[in-house]
Amino acid sequence: MATEAAADDATDASETYEALLDRVRRWNTVGSAAGVLGWDQQVMMPEGGTPARSKELSTLSSIRHDMITDEATGELLAELDDADLTDERAAVVREVRREYERADAVPVELVEEISETGSAALQAWEEAKAEDDFEAFAPHLEKHVELKREYAEQIDPDRDPYEVLFEEYEPCLSIDRAEAILEELRETLVPMIDAIRDSDADLAVDTFEGTFPEEEQEELAREALELVGYDFDRGRLDVSSHPFTAGNQFDCRVTTRFDESDPLGAIGSTVHEYGHAQYNLGLPQEEWGTPLGESRDLSVHESQSRLWENHVGRSRAFWELFLPRFKERFPETDEATVEDAYEAFNQVYEDNLIRVEADELTYHLHIIVRFEIERDLVRGDLAVEDVPEVWNDKYEEYLGVRPDTDAEGCLQDIHWSHGNFGYFPTYSLGSVMAAQLFAAADGEIDDLGAKIAEGDFDDLQEWLGENVHQHGSRYETNELVERATGEELSADAFTDYVEEKYGELYGI
Template sequence: MSAETPQAYDDLLDAYRRVSNLGSAVGVLSWDQQVTMPEGGGPARSQQLSTLSGLKHELLTDDEVADALDAAGEAELSDEQRAVVREIRREHERAAAVPQELIEQISATSSEALEVWESAKADADFSQFAPVLDELVELRREYAAHIDPDRDPYAVLFEEYEPYLGLETAETVLERLRDELVPLIEAVGDSDVTLPEPFADGTYSEQRQEDLSREILTDLGYDWDRGRLDVSSHPFTSGNQFDCRVTTRFLSEDPLSALTATIHEFGHAFYNLGLPQEEYGTPLGASRDLSVHESQSRLWENHVGRSRPFWESIADDVRSAFEGVDADADTLYRAANRVYDDNLIRVDADELTYHMHIIVRFEIERDLINGDLAVEDVPAVWNDKYEQYLGVRPENDAEGVLQDIHWSHGNFGYFPTYTLGSVMAAQLYAAAEDDLGDLDGAIRDGEFEDLQTWLRENVHRHGARYRTDELVERATGEPYTAEYFLEYATEKYGDLYDL
């Protein structure tokens, strides 16, 4: 390797770390806006975020980065270094295609839209949110056109969140799950089995729910020295390998909602906290993408948190936390996996109908971005699709089109990653079981270390070194496939409902 090679690579990393640090600062301000910022802080926060987003874009598209990429690209590099150059080049080229003014406008509009969305949701009034949503759709169309005016704009936006599996893969997976899960959901609905509802007709204090959430996070291995738990209107995770925070929400009549949301966010945080610390600020210290991120959250939420062994491990804690709940582990397990197609809320959906919620959002946002659906028509289309796919119709906008936060951020193309991640989670968990043996026994005993070590070794430590499909194949020995998820869902719910 020539003497100038490491210098060219180091120059690139020095420039990129500044970009990464600005991104981390944006993340902290965004977390604060949703968790602790005073209600009146919005106007200043939108300007702050706009400025930082503009500076990040300016640094990423600077000639210094372009020159460093060119120099590093001509040097003799290791496989890891080539992966770093690949990831930075991809990010640089996409950013360089978009004017900085547009980046700042999108950031400011998204920040303002968050408060508009919160108010509109509280009032169950989509008309309040419609103008800013219309603006965000137009801004994102413009963004996609700058990157590649000759391609499907929704496909371009989807690649912000999943750059390597491709929209065609997402559409294929979603269509297959729709085709195969709908008959399974219908069979469940026709079953004579009724799963228990041990929390029905009760109310449960937020403090008791929070205490239990904290206890379970501790049992799962959440590092409180590098994290915290707060409350937000929509559960989310924010941070990096040194500081990764989770939020949840509490419903007085449904403590299962907070438990599953908290475990879901733990999966995100555990991934971030497992990224290599020495690679912070580089692609090797960054998560792969949102499909992989969602695979981690859905693995912990569903394959661990909704498993019978897990409920056997926490049944005593649940009974202690909630006075009046005298249910055994089997009852709690079955309650946590009850399928109810009359649920309107995605984050409270069961494991099967959840994907119908995703399909509704995917179809609507794809049509919005492609110009096939007007913003003012979204509530009616949303309600019609819920009736078509789930047999229910929202009574108001708060439980319908306004329930998710993502569009207020301008995150069009995000939703498919939830289902792609669920599919990936089943494949990863099956591979971990093959390698580790009796995971059920370990989970029943509250021992998660072997599974965590497997995930650290096969997913987390690689950062963004490998493309999504390559990472999955290296971890599991097979290409990305929906087979494991469909087999898992059919077997699990067939057993629960005597199908």
């Protein structure tokens, strides 16, 4: 009898689980449709489409919210509280419960208002950036700050609102751990950058000076994507004001941007976005719409893009492979050597103001500026009207440069137009994780550098697929990293990597 009862309980739990999974797939399908509309808004939508698109995205957002927070979702989760589930099913329930509990705490009217505010703010940001007019964007930023404070308060009124928002992007690592890693990066990088700027190293930084037509750069970017293995049958390359990736394992699209004076920047951003896309395209197709078919979080996502951009795209091995193709597009660089390309792509800038154009080291100081400002905005320690001055002061203090305009200062990033407070720390967390993952892959793959130089990326893609992509959100962040590398997430591999690499480049 006991055996029969246990079997009946298992059957009931299985049926309940499948009913829950059906609901999850449906609301994620709605979210996926909203994602396509969001991509279109940034890439192809005519400028006049914003009023309708705001309503479309707001409606889809509220529909999805209603589906998540429906009473039936809570009932199904409650029925599974004490169920004997497989590890994979338990992970799915864990992720769904986290999403449900956060969504259930927030009124649908607030969700709609946040979505609608984001659509209007995106257009306002694009216009404000083009016109160098922060005051035109400020009311939208103020509105986002107010709404996101309210959002955080609805979820947990007794906690730091910024901590609550950070969990939207990195739910598995504490804000204290994130701040500790950022602090370690600052302590390592600031003196290193000072030493580099005081060094007498004569890098070939002028090798790629000149004018490089956008059309040719776009063809070269497409060639770079083909070279590293981007599946154009499930993706596409477009241009946007801020490079981004959007999609899933069946359809994942990348965008980049071009500066006719900086062809290396376009290659870097394109390879970066490829890393994001490769992660999405490598998720299990049979698990689409469920947590097992979704990426872990933004720190892990950023680890994939930074791994491809920095550990592959900035390597000597990659330029052994790619430089002949570059020269073919731009014959004026025919005299450049692999070492010239490597040095030019890895120089540490004296006066860079733009995060997405930053070198590998100063990049993290750009992140720290944004992190500190958005944290203080959300906590109420900084007024929106004071953002430009505080931004400029921090740039002068941390990077030794001061923006002349807000377009190259506090208006340069798209994130705040979406209300994405808490997003920026994941960039540095991802860079740290990328170094740890690449070091592990390099230790397991024979002659990885030689394979990259030959254009053979199969082993690296397979390693990342087995250790990261195939798991979706089954494991929480630190467990995923520990399973892949044998060590808990730390900044050690990153600091070792930059000290060795830049020590050799600059003789420090």
